[in-house]
Amino acid sequence: MRRRGKISLSSPIIDAFLPVIATLAALLVGAVMLLALGANPIVAYTALIDGAFGSVNSLADTLVRATPLLFVGLGICIAFRGGVINIGGEGQFVAGAISGTVVALALPEGPALIVVPLSFLVGALGGAIWGGIPGVLKARFNVNEILSTVMMNQIAVQGMNFLLLGALIDPIQLERASRIPQTARISPAFSLPRLVPTRLHLGTLIAVVMAVLVYILLWRTTLGYRIRAVGLNPDASRYAGINVSRHVALSMALSGALAGLAGVIQVFGVNFRVFTDGSAAGFTGSAGFHGIVAALFGQLHPLGTIPAAFFFGGLLVGANRLQRTVQVPAALITSLNGLVVVFVVSTELWRQQRARRRAGENALQSEGAGESKTVHQGWDDASAVASRIPDRETSV
């Protein structure tokens, strides 16, 4: 009670806003960079906000851009909660997009109500396999999943380039001999319906529903409980009879499945085909990396990732307007996203110290009141987990 006056300052609400503070700090660094490049930061950021949220069309574009980030981010929530660091979103996105598209191209006359869900399922499976390989390698041989997923990204890009110039190339491209590396267009009957007369498609809604499902999976099912337990303390989990290896591999595969879903929904909602410019980013828009930023910003909570994906989708869409207005390349946003990640993990120590201090205060208070206080699941729990995950990456 003696520190009454300070309680408001140490409230968990501030912790929930730490990512926001980290993002503001990154934007501040961005303002300095803009100044150094001879651009007016106020004009630049106004253009960015206007380009992201200023009109119905730009809002729709932001939602469309946020959709893959949300899917990938949800996968990151599962993986990071399960104690594995999945940097392979790019490759899983590509694997999902290609395998889902193959189904749609193989069954052009089939009924959409069957072909589309089947394509999504196969796409998710493709992503799950691409993520599951590093997962199994981690579980079985203790191979560092950060490195193996990065390698899987590069392998996926080469595989995509190979397929899109060969077996899967658009027959029209072969006829014209222009040989642009892209698949044929999927049947228009399979395109996801537009929600309002903009580019906004049903995939965004599916992503939000998926966020709720992932929340239920992680906090309302035994499987989710086990995944989180393995992430928090693999030794204790093993002692409690949980098959740690299996859950490590499983959380990677689930994470990959969601990234794969991001890829196949990008095809069915936006591009209607897979194409490549030789790099991964040309097709994925680096969703595999920006999704990580969104998930961290959402404190690895599936529901927190929804607004986070919306925000970062907005940044990416607005970056184009910024580029047109002040002639500063949109790559600025990639570097700022990197800073957001650095700042968010850097404030972790502070958050832990505050949590510890709060626990001390609670203990003092509950002593007086004669009741014990249980820490509840949700946001607070999320930060506690977030601070612990990569402890296990010591392993190779």
Place this chain on the structure above:
Amino acid sequence: MIESLFTAQVLLGILTSGIRLATPYLYAGIGETFGQRSGVLNLGVEGQMLLGAFAAFYAVRQTGNLWLGLLAAILVGGLMGLAMAFVSVTLRAKQGISGIGFFLFGLGMSDLLFQTLLGTVQTVSGFRPLAIPLLSRIPVLGPVFFNQSFLVYAAYLLVPIANYVMNHTTLGLKIRAVGENPEAADSLGVSVSRVRYFTVTLGGVFSGLAGASLSIALLNVFQQGMTSGLGFIAVALVYFGGWRVWGVLAGSLLFSMVNALQLWVQVLGLPIPSEFAVMMPYVLTIVALVVAVQRVRPPTALTKPFVREG
């Protein structure tokens, strides 16, 4: 057709390019070894390399002075290393994720600078091959080993030096102690954070040099994302090399030879799709990681921030 790979001329060609191509792996891998032996996993190598490559290229493009290019790469890499050290040692942030943040930062920043300062892909005249008198005259092998550029020689010279520092000096002993048992090192008066600051900053300097070796010695161009995963491979090489400098040398050579092989496969037009050729080093990395982990144990305190008790 496959036989055309095994002519003496082609094999020598592979050997020559392999020796050259090991350079960036060596710089980045040895730098990362110092960091990891002291207990810090720096996953931002790729970003540091990209910024180092750009800084060196731009300095040479502006001044025409190759040494200023190296200095620029050293400064930029060192600054990035210092930032990583601050975040992982002082702020005790999770190293895996913060490294990814630094990677994204370097990726975006080098792209941004490339677009605003250069605009198009340009070339510079970088370090030229330097024939070592007498040695380069040795038949067959002379030109392979002793007609390389300064940065290539320096990379190989770095191997015994780094090995000596790590295993035969007080500094090396401190680095290893801090990575294995920081509490004990601390109780003996070794400043854990000072050692880690040193190794991580040094790692940044070497990553910057690795980038410079690409942009002003091996390729003489700068392009967005030109490292294409090489920085991550360098981190994997440290695992593969069992946290030993000689192991990193072995791994670097293995990888650069595979890289050279895949280049020659494309040059000779063998019936292997070029995509699969490009894929080889990445597949090999995964295989190497599977093999490597069965052998050696990582430094005990790797990725664990140090907090003094009491």
